[in-house]
Amino acid sequence: xxxxxxxxxxxxxxxxxxxxxxxxxxxxxxxxxxxxxxxxxxxxxxxxxxxxxxxxxxxxxxxxxxxxxxxxxxxxxxxxxxxxxxxxxxxxxxxxxxxxxxxxxxxxxxxxxxxxxxxxxxxxxxxxxxxxxxxxxxxxxxxxxxxxxxxxxxxxxxxxxxxxxxxxxxxxxxxxxxxxxxxxxxxxxxxxxxxxxxxxxxxxxxxxxxxxxxxxxxxxxxxxxxxxxxxxxxxxxxxxxxxxxxxxxxxxxxxxxxxxxxxxxxxxxxxxxxxxxxxxxxxxxxxxxxxxxxxxxxxxxxxxxxxxxxxxxxxxxxxxxxxxxxxxxxxxxxxxxxxxxxxxxxxxxxxxxxxxxxxxxxxxxxxxxxxxxxxxxxxxxxxxxxxxxxxxxxxxxxxxxxxxxxxxxxxxxxxxxxxxxxxxxxxxxxxxxxxxxxxxxxxxxxxxxxxxxxxxxxxxxxxxxxxxxxxxxxxxxxxxxxxxxxxxxxxxxxxxxxx
Numbered sequence: 001x002x003x004x005x006x007x008x009x010x011x012x013x014x015x016x017x018x019x020x021x022x023x024x025x026x027x028x029x030x031x032x033x034x035x036x037x038x039x040x041x042x043x044x045x046x047x048x049x050x051x052x053x054x055x056x057x058x059x060x061x062x063x064x065x066x067x068x069x070x071x072x073x074x075x076x077x078x079x080x081x082x083x084x085x086x087x088x089x090x091x092x093x094x095x096x097x098x099x100x101x102x103x104x105x106x107x108x109x110x111x112x113x114x115x116x117x118x119x120x121x122x123x124x125x126x127x128x129x130x131x132x133x134x135x136x137x138x139x140x141x142x143x144x145x146x147x148x149x150x151x152x153x154x155x156x157x158x159x160x161x162x163x164x165x166x167x168x169x170x171x172x173x174x175x176x177x178x179x180x181x182x183x184x185x186x187x188x189x190x191x192x193x194x195x196x197x198x199x200x201x202x203x204x205x206x207x208x209x210x211x212x213x214x215x216x217x218x219x220x221x222x223x224x225x226x227x228x229x230x231x232x233x234x235x236x237x238x239x240x241x242x243x244x245x246x247x248x249x250x251x252x253x254x255x256x257x258x259x260x261x262x263x264x265x266x267x268x269x270x271x272x273x274x275x276x277x278x279x280x281x282x283x284x285x286x287x288x289x290x291x292x293x294x295x296x297x298x299x300x301x302x303x304x305x306x307x308x309x310x311x312x313x314x315x316x317x318x319x320x321x322x323x324x325x326x327x328x329x330x331x332x333x334x335x336x337x338x339x340x341x342x343x344x345x346x347x348x349x350x351x352x353x354x355x356x357x358x359x360x361x362x363x364x365x366x367x368x369x370x371x372x373x374x375x376x377x378x379x380x381x382x383x384x385x386x387x388x389x390x391x392x393x394x395x396x397x398x399x400x401x402x403x404x405x406x407x408x409x410x411x412x413x414x415x416x417x418x419x420x421x422x423x424x425x426x427x428x429x430x431x432x433x434x435x436x437x438x439x440x441x442x443x444x445x446x447x448x449x450x451x452x453x454x455x456x457x458x459x460x461x462x463x464x465x466x467x468x469x470x471x472x473x474x475x476x477x478x479x480x481x482x483x484x485x486x487x488x489x490x491x492x493x494x495x496x497x498x499x
Contacts, residue, residue, distance in 0.1 A: 020315070022318045022319050025318070028307060041485045041488075043481075045172070045481065046484070049172045049481060050480055051150070052168050054150055054157075057147075057156075057160060057164060059079040059080075060075065060079050060130075061079040061128050061129050061130055061159070062079070062131070063195050063197035064076065076129075077105075080194050084106070084108060091174070091175040094110075094175045098112045101210075103206050103210065104203060107194045107202070107203035107206065107207060108128075109190070109210075110190040110192075112174070112184060112190070114183070114184045115183055115184070116495075117187070119497060119499070120186070120218055120219040121186065121188065121189050121216065121218055122186060122222070123191055123218050123445060124170055124189070125192075125222065126166050126167035126170060126190075126192055126193075127167070127194070127197070127200075127204075127224075128167065128194050129193070129196055129197050130159035131469050133146075137471055140471045142472055143157070143472075145157055145158045153477055154464075154475060155474060156473070157474070160467075160473050161458065161460070161467060161468050162468055163196070163456070165456070165458055165480060166457070166483060167192060169457070169483035169484045170190060172484045173486075174188075174190070177488060182491075185495040186219070186494045186499070188494065191204055199400040199439070200444060203441065204445070205441075205444045208444040208447070208448065212448060216448060218449040219451070220418075220451035221449055221452045221453070222454075222455065223440050224442075224454060225440060225453075226241070226434060226455050227242060227455070227456050227460055228242075228457065228460070229460060229462075231462050232462050232465060233305060235305075235310055236308045236309065238430060239426065239428055239429040240430045240432055241430070241431045242433075242434050243418065243431065243455045244433075246408065246436065247435070247439065247454065248343075248373075248405075248435065248437050248439075249371030249375075249401075250371065250400060250402050251369045251381075251401040251402075252367070252368045252401070253398070254365075254395070254396045255278060255364065255388070255395060257275070257281060257392060258277075258361065258394070259272060259274040259361060259363075262358075262359045263359070264357040267359060273363075274359070274363035275360065277392060277393060278350075278365050278393070281390055281393045282347050284387045284388055285384055285388060287387070289345065290343035290372065290375060291374065292338070292341040293328060294327075294341070295374070298340045298434070300434075301434040301435075304430060304432035305430065339437040343370065343371050343374075343375045344369065345367060345369060346367065346370075348366050349364075350363075350365050352364065372404060373405075373407075376403060377401050402439075402443065405446060408450065408451050409450055410433060413498040414451040415451065418453050418455065420493070421486060421489055422455070422486070425457060426459070426482070426486075436454045457482065457487070459482055464476070
């Protein structure tokens with residue numbers, strides 16, 4: 001036994017030395033001298049942006065899911081036309097400096113021609129549409145969801161974060177520069193979709209197809225995704241700028257369970273009723289999780305965050321060769337981090353029956369999946385089919401399914417420029433790539449570029465982020481001002497020929 005211990009002890013000591021050594025080799029987190037912070041845009045400019053965002057929120061450009069009534073669709077269409085006219089009236093210098101194309105009646109593509117036509121254009125994206133407010137929750141809002149109130153230092157309302165805040169910031173920056181007779185060397189395009197919240201199939205997809213037919217190749221695309229957050233990333237006390245370098249796929253399955261209908265006074269076994277069969281099927285799907293594991297975006301995120309972590313976590317992230325199974329297990333236990341590692345399963349809708357004492361012949365359930373890069377639509381359907389294992393349950397794929405995206409190039413000049421722009425505007429922030437777990441319209445442009453980056457330059461805390469698609473959505477006026485400054489800086493620095 002003593003010989004065994006004597007033989008193992010040196011190995012353990014070497015292992016400890018390697019783990020600690022690798023931890024100490026990590027660079028320290030950035031320390032920023034307050035005097036080095038960029039000069040903010042003026043308070044007047046920030047308030048002007050806030051006032052224009054307020055006006056934008058007052059136009060209820062809602063994208064409704066399937067089954068919306070005609071009057072709702074008509075109201076949204078009118079709001080989109082009003083929004084288009086609002087851009088022309090509010091941003092005259094930008095309007096004069098660009099050409100505008102209307103796609104599918106409502107989506108907009110603006111082109112700001114550069115002086116050097118040999119350089120690939122850059123595409124900046126946002127979307128005009130917003131999600132509805134859940135019926136019955138309107139009274140829970142501190143300020144009415146479509147009032148666009150400016151109060152307590154913030155602009156309140158549906159779309160403030162997603163995504164009219166960044167859209168207005170882009171327009172404010174472009175208006176400021178064009179009013180100063182600035183002309184970019186590289187062409188800058190602005191794509192504002194009208195249906196992103198329902199997959200963008202008539203908006204940015206059509207714009208992307210139009211550009212592809214023209215033979216356009218893009219240097220990079222910048223769209224919504226990560227933000228500058230503080231107090232959100234566990235273990236990191238300072239701000240973190242999250243950049244999505246890849247995006248999960250999307251799939252919704254409709255499960256339809258069949259059974260004999262009849263009177264509820266003489267029911268068969270529960271698993272032989274349509275409702276019982278559906279419950280069993282959905283339970284089996286939930287009990288068959290998809291494989292979890294690390295890939296490039298998540299590894300890049302952990303590498304970036306490690307220097308700012310407490311010593312114990314820093315030691316773990318610096319030695320993933322040893323601790324990766326532990327990290328995967330811990331991340332999988334939390335929904336927010338587990339979504340980075342695997343395909344998620346979310347039952348979202350149920351429909352069955354017409355009367356309390358009648359057994360329905362059919363019961364329908366909807367499950368939404370966000371597909372990790374290791375899973376395809378085909379393999380995910382096979383996984384679900386095997387989990388259910390019931391010929392009396394039909395499985396149908398609803399419209400809008402898409403595969404996960406490719407990973408953008410972290411080593412290229414485009415990502416370096418984005419990092420530089422973020423560092424210039426948010427020098428106190430740690431910059432971390434990650435996997436975007438929600439969907440964006442940027443995926444439609446992947447045939448035109450290898451570089452799609454998902455980042456909105458809004459600084460938000462945990463309480464503000466909680467308003468995303470939820471009650472009391474709002475953006476601080478100061479954060480909106482920072483976003484305008486970011487876009488001004490980035491537009492002025494797109495001349496790098498190697499993008």
